[in-house]
Amino acid sequence: MKKTSLNDIAKHLGVSKTLVSFVLNGKGKEFRISDDICKKVLDVAKELNYTPNRIAQGLRTGKTNTIGLIIADIANPFFGILGREIEQEAARFGYRIIFCSSDENPEKSKQQIAMLQQSQVDGYIISPPMKSEEQIRTLANGTIPFVLIDRYFPEIECNYIVVDNFDAAYRATNHLLALGRKRIANITVNMDLVNMKDRTEGYRQALLDASVALDDSLVKILPFSHDNKDVARAIKELVAKTGSKKVDAILFSTSKLGINGIECISTLGLKIPDDIAIVSFDNPDAYKICISPVTVVNQPLKEIGKTAVQVLLSQIKHPENIAKFQKITLKTDFIIRKSCGS
Amino acid sequence: MKKTSLNDIAKHLGVSKTLVSFVLNGKGKEFRISDDICKKVLDVAKELNYTPNRIAQGLRTGKTNTIGLIIADIANPFFGILGREIEQEAARFGYRIIFCSSDENPEKSKQQIAMLQQSQVDGYIISPPMKSEEQIRTLANGTIPFVLIDRYFPEIECNYIVVDNFDAAYRATNHLLALGRKRIANITVNMDLVNMKDRTEGYRQALLDASVALDDSLVKILPFSHDNKDVARAIKELVAKTGSKKVDAILFSTSKLGINGIECISTLGLKIPDDIAIVSFDNPDAYKICISPVTVVNQPLKEIGKTAVQVLLSQIKHPENIAKFQKITLKTDFIIRKSCGS
DNA sequence: CTGAAAGCGCTTACAG
DNA sequence: CTGAAAGCGCTTACAG
Numbered sequence: 001m002k003k004t005s006l007n008d009i010a011k012h013l014g015v016s017k018t019l020v021s022f023v024l025n026g027k028g029k030e031f032r033i034s035d036d037i038c039k040k041v042l043d044v045a046k047e048l049n050y051t052p053n054r055i056a057q058g059l060r061t062g063k064t065n066t067i068g069l070i071i072a073d074i075a076n077p078f079f080g081i082l083g084r085e086i087e088q089e090a091a092r093f094g095y096r097i098i099f100c101s102s103d104e105n106p107e108k109s110k111q112q113i114a115m116l117q118q119s120q121v122d123g124y125i126i127s128p129p130m131k132s133e134e135q136i137r138t139l140a141n142g143t144i145p146f147v148l149i150d151r152y153f154p155e156i157e158c159n160y161i162v163v164d165n166f167d168a169a170y171r172a173t174n175h176l177l178a179l180g181r182k183r184i185a186n187i188t189v190n191m192d193l194v195n196m197k198d199r200t201e202g203y204r205q206a207l208l209d210a211s212v213a214l215d216d217s218l219v220k221i222l223p224f225s226h227d228n229k230d231v232a233r234a235i236k237e238l239v240a241k242t243g244s245k246k247v248d249a250i251l252f253s254t255s256k257l258g259i260n261g262i263e264c265i266s267t268l269g270l271k272i273p274d275d276i277a278i279v280s281f282d283n284p285d286a287y288k289i290c291i292s293p294v295t296v297v298n299q300p301l302k303e304i305g306k307t308a309v310q311v312l313l314s315q316i317k318h319p320e321n322i323a324k325f326q327k328i329t330l331k332t333d334f335i336i337r338k339s340c341g342s
Numbered sequence: 343m344k345k346t347s348l349n350d351i352a353k354h355l356g357v358s359k360t361l362v363s364f365v366l367n368g369k370g371k372e373f374r375i376s377d378d379i380c381k382k383v384l385d386v387a388k389e390l391n392y393t394p395n396r397i398a399q400g401l402r403t404g405k406t407n408t409i410g411l412i413i414a415d416i417a418n419p420f421f422g423i424l425g426r427e428i429e430q431e432a433a434r435f436g437y438r439i440i441f442c443s444s445d446e447n448p449e450k451s452k453q454q455i456a457m458l459q460q461s462q463v464d465g466y467i468i469s470p471p472m473k474s475e476e477q478i479r480t481l482a483n484g485t486i487p488f489v490l491i492d493r494y495f496p497e498i499e500c501n502y503i504v505v506d507n508f509d510a511a512y513r514a515t516n517h518l519l520a521l522g523r524k525r526i527a528n529i530t531v532n533m534d535l536v537n538m539k540d541r542t543e544g545y546r547q548a549l550l551d552a553s554v555a556l557d558d559s560l561v562k563i564l565p566f567s568h569d570n571k572d573v574a575r576a577i578k579e580l581v582a583k584t585g586s587k588k589v590d591a592i593l594f595s596t597s598k599l600g601i602n603g604i605e606c607i608s609t610l611g612l613k614i615p616d617d618i619a620i621v622s623f624d625n626p627d628a629y630k631i632c633i634s635p636v637t638v639v640n641q642p643l644k645e646i647g648k649t650a651v652q653v654l655l656s657q658i659k660h661p662e663n664i665a666k667f668q669k670i671t672l673k674t675d676f677i678i679r680k681s682c683g684s
Numbered sequence: 685c686t687g688a689a690a691g692c693g694c695t696t697a698c699a700g
Numbered sequence: 701c702t703g704a705a706a707g708c709g710c711t712t713a714c715a716g
Contacts, residue, residue, distance in 0.1 A: 400708090
């Protein structure tokens with residue numbers, strides 16, 4: 001029992017597949033095909049259980065109605081929520097998503113882009129790993145639209161939807177400052193990516209503006225593929241400082257760092273916020289029910305995802321706008337809970 | 343600058359595309375094409391930046407190397423981790439994933455199956471929502487292999503990879519019993535799905551075996567699309583019981599319930615485990631750093647995902663085995679933390 | 685109003 | 701060893 005094709009329907013009725021194609025695509029009226037025949041075609045299509053072969057359609061029209069999505073890791077709720085939003089918005093317009101987790105590894109993302117290209121996706125949404133500038137530049141020189149999310153490369157002209165990380169970190173640090181914290185540390189990851197860099201810059205600027213001396217030993221930069229031992233080591237170095245150098249607050253640049261960090265702080269018997277105040281980027285469930293619910297920088301994930309799809313689809317539908325880039329920076333909001341005291 | 347095709351390479355060299363196809367598919371040796379020509383083809387392919395059009399290939403061969411994945415919600419870490427594992431294992435064998443979140447809504451999953459079918463996926467991995475028996479049965483009558491994960495329908499013959507939920511709940515409840523808890527509640531969701539039903543059955547059986555009287559008012563069944571208010575209401579009803587009816591433990595059948603539940607319990611000023619002991623299914627990050635780290639039933643997500651892909655691919659590659667079903671039930675492990683006291 | 689024909693980019697018998 | 705040809709299932713000028 002092979003799948004039924006347009007041709008099967010055409011033969012069944014003794015008409016041409018042109019005609020069948022027209023009515024099945026709702027162009028019956030447009031080509032003034034008689035209602036009678038339209039009905040027959042529709043009936044037979046249903047009777048034979050016809051479903052269009054999108055792949056054949058894609059080959060013919062050059063459009064697959066598919067978007068390629070590359071993020072760091074779909075198991076990470078940050079990207080999971082983003083992925084969900086993208087899926088949902090894309091589905092509204094009849095697009096499907098092929099997703100890939102790059103693990104922040106440029107070798108992987110390169111292969112994934114190649115795979116997606118071979119799959120003839122109509123566009124890409126990418127959260128580019130560090131050292132992937134060349135891949136993105138190659139994409140920018142091609143004709144398939146794409147939009148970057150979460151990070152971007154300032155020197156590459158293209159669409160991106162990001163968040164004002166500098167501002168977010170600045171405000172978070174100010175919040176700590178306003179509550180009387182002075183020795184504020186920042187635990188972050190490799191600075192090759194602008195989003196991470198901006199966070200630490202915002203933190204630094206807030207300290208400068210408050211005339212608090214910068215102390216580079218308070219900024220802990222972990223490799224991208226860190227584990228909880230790396231975080232524990234950083235925390236231990238930080239809390240080992242005593243006297244006037246005693247650390248009284250930590251800004252975590254990602255929630256993965258924060259979750260591991262809080263686990264470690266608890267293990268060390270330190271109290272949040274009494275001994276150490278905590279602020280973190282991102283807002284996982286864990287932060288809502290943890291020992292001392294965490295004050296966070298909350299990113300508008302829904303909006304990022306939704307906007308990314310909209311920007312992409314507008315370019316897919318208007319190829320003439322391929323060089324009109326949308327560079328969108330969204331604001332974050334700041335959710336105050338208990339981890340900074342009051 | 344159109345993409346280069348096989349034909350372009352063929353013309354460029356004045357050979358047939360048959361030949362080009364052979365060497366590009368590594369069949370040069372097999373058809374004894376001279377090394378010289380092979381090299382030329384490869385060189386030109388690289389020079390013209392050739393990439394195969396998988397969609398054309400798919401149309402011709404009837405294989406798209408694509409798997410359709412339907413889960414409840416990719417933003418839920420439970421499914422996110424599962425999705426990640428499936429993606430990774432599939433990629434090892436050259437397969438890509440189109441993913442869909444059904445929201446436990448059978449209308450959606452039905453549409454998604456149709457969409458996936460039109461996309462000519464080679465197989466499906468599905469976590470079927472309740473009331474989707476008919477869709478799954480239709481699939482089972484078709485010729486495209488699929489495997490169910492997380493839940494299944496006992497009356498439908500097909501592949502599935504699930505977990506021994508009865509056993510898991512039985513052990514969890516026994517753990518509570520062994521620590522002296524007697525009035526153990528179970529908060530769960532709609533019982534239409536076997537996995538949820540089995541959890542409550544396991545809970546009941548453990549109580550029976552320990553000669554603890556069953557009390558149906560201790561089993562709170564929420565609708566599938568519950569929010570934290572629903573959970574809060576259930577908890578309040580439970581803790582309102584006093585005297586000999588006082589509740590001293592809760593088994594949460596999902597982590598979404600548990601996270602909301604713990605938030606509510608904290609709000610009410612109750613202490614875990616002193617006032618109430620907690621055990622939950624699933625092991626999100628939140629449980630590791632929360633007020634009283636939660637004792638959990640941990641599902642082998644990696645193994646579920648990996649096995650699902652393997653079972654599916656073995657059927658895709660051996661269509662003759664379409665009716666040889668693999669029904670796999672994996673064991674869970676039990677991670678003891680602090681939420682049950684000692 | 686309807687049909688015959690070309691063609692999207694591939695693979696694969698078939699022939700020599 | 702290599703090529704001409706058919707065909708996967710569709711869409712879309714073109715012709716009448």
